[in-house]
Amino acid sequence: MTGASNPGGNPIFKSIDHIGIVVRNVEKTAANYADKFGIGPWTFYECGPGNIMDMKVKEKKCQYSFKIALVCLGETGIELIQPLDDRSIYADFLEKHGENLHHIGYVVEDYDKVLDFFENKKIKQLMSGNFFGHNKYTYLDTQTELKHIVSISKSDPGFFTFKENRFGIKKITHPLPSMVYPGQAIDELEIKPVFRRIGQVAFVVDDVDRMADTCVSGYGILPWRIWEFGPETVYDMTVGGKRQDYSMRLGISKIGSIDFEIIQPRDEKSIYYSYRRANGEGFHHLAYELENYSVTMDYLEKLSVKVSMSGMWFGKHTWVYMTTEKYLKHIAELNYTEPGFQYPAPVKYIG
Numbered sequence: 518m519t520g521a522s523n524p525g526g527n528p529i530f531k532s533i534d535h536i537g538i539v540v541r542n543v544e545k546t547a548a549n550y551a552d553k554f555g556i557g558p559w560t561f562y563e564c565g566p567g568n569i570m571d572m573k574v575k576e577k578k579c580q581y582s583f584k585i586a587l588v589c590l591g592e593t594g595i596e597l598i599q600p601l602d603d604r605s606i607y608a609d610f611l612e613k614h615g616e617n618l619h620h621i622g623y624v625v626e627d628y629d630k631v632l633d634f635f636e637n638k639k640i641k642q643l644m645s646g647n648f649f650g651h652n653k654y655t656y657l658d659t660q661t662e663l664k665h666i667v668s669i670s671k672s673d674p675g676f677f678t679f680k681e682n683r684f685g686i687k688k689i690t691h692p693l694p695s696m697v698y699p700g701q702a703i704d705e706l707e708i709k710p711v712f713r714r715i716g717q718v719a720f721v722v723d724d725v726d727r728m729a730d731t732c733v734s735g736y737g738i739l740p741w742r743i744w745e746f747g748p749e750t751v752y753d754m755t756v757g758g759k760r761q762d763y764s765m766r767l768g769i770s771k772i773g774s775i776d777f778e779i780i781q782p783r784d785e786k787s788i789y790y791s792y793r794r795a796n797g798e799g800f801h802h803l804a805y806e807l808e809n810y811s812v813t814m815d816y817l818e819k820l821s822v823k824v825s826m827s828g829m830w831f832g833k834h835t836w837v838y839m840t841t842e843k844y845l846k847h848i849a850e851l852n853y854t855e856p857g858f859q860y861p862a863p864v865k866y867i868g
């Protein structure tokens with residue numbers, strides 16, 4: 518199914534370039550990712566009127582400053598952002614929501630066409646700029662429709678690419694960062710990556726079916742598989758370390774190689790519900806793929822990272838949400854699937 522706003526059904530977003538996370542201190546947070554989780558090396562940039570042109574906030578000229586740290590994990594970038602004044606949308610977000618997942622940077626085929634697409638939808642630009650005159654970027658007010666802020670950008674070849682950053686000081690591309698941490702390639706570090714790859718971005722929503730419909734008709738994100746989860750199909754559920762049943766309706770689609778997951782709490786027991794109450798609909802967690810589930814869980818226990826909620830689908834597919842917020846500034850989900858597990862048939866397909 519395709520809608521009028523996305524004629525032809527071509528997906529607007531080709532893939533996910535990076536996840537943006539707003540933090541209070543980029544150096545401290547990046548050091549936690551590197552030293553405790555083996556994610557690095559990070560390249561740091563100081564950004565502001567000195568190196569960004571055409572700066573706008575809410576479509577009006579406005580100068581703002583921030584620091585960023587960039588890394589590449591698997592094929593996805595992570596961008597840590599620390600506002601340096603109160604004028605940017607980052608500062609606004611930090612004040613309202615604290616340190617947390619802020620935006621998704623998408624790869625689009627044609628930057629200018631996608632800007633027109635959003636203008637036609639009457640979706641406003643939240644903030645924009647042009648880094649060194651070589652990297653145009655725009656944040657879009659997609660919170661109501663997509664439950665997160667969308668960022669798109671257009672870079673001159675070889676400029677500002679996350680993919681190159683993984684080699685650290687051995688291969689720094691233009692522009693030169695103000696700092697690199699740690700100073701060597703991550704393979705040479707003692708701590709090997711705890712998390713291998715981002716497998717999933719997930720959102721808490723009020724109505725899974727309505728959100729899936731919007732994604733299909735408005736953005737060409739499809740197809741969707743919808744499931745109901747509850748005590749009938751999920752065993753050994755826990756919340757806050759105690760045995761506790763909970764229920765949710767959940768939809769999964771894909772953007773590029775990454776799962777796009779939306780979750781509607783069905784009761785007041787789950788961390789989805791409490792998150793929804795505290796933050797409204799929005800970005801909830803990232804799921805990471807691991808080399809070895811039990812080795813990772815033992816390691817996280819040593820870091821005092823605990824399980825905040827868990828469940829086991831038909832006794833064969835386990836999920837755990839970890840209290841990684843203090844280090845990573847977001848909730849991390851980990852999964853373990855027994856050999857031979859088959860996904861049960863969804864209750865509904867959309868798109």
Ligand SMILES: [Fe+2]
Pocket residue numbers: 717719778802804850
């Ligand atoms: Fe998830």
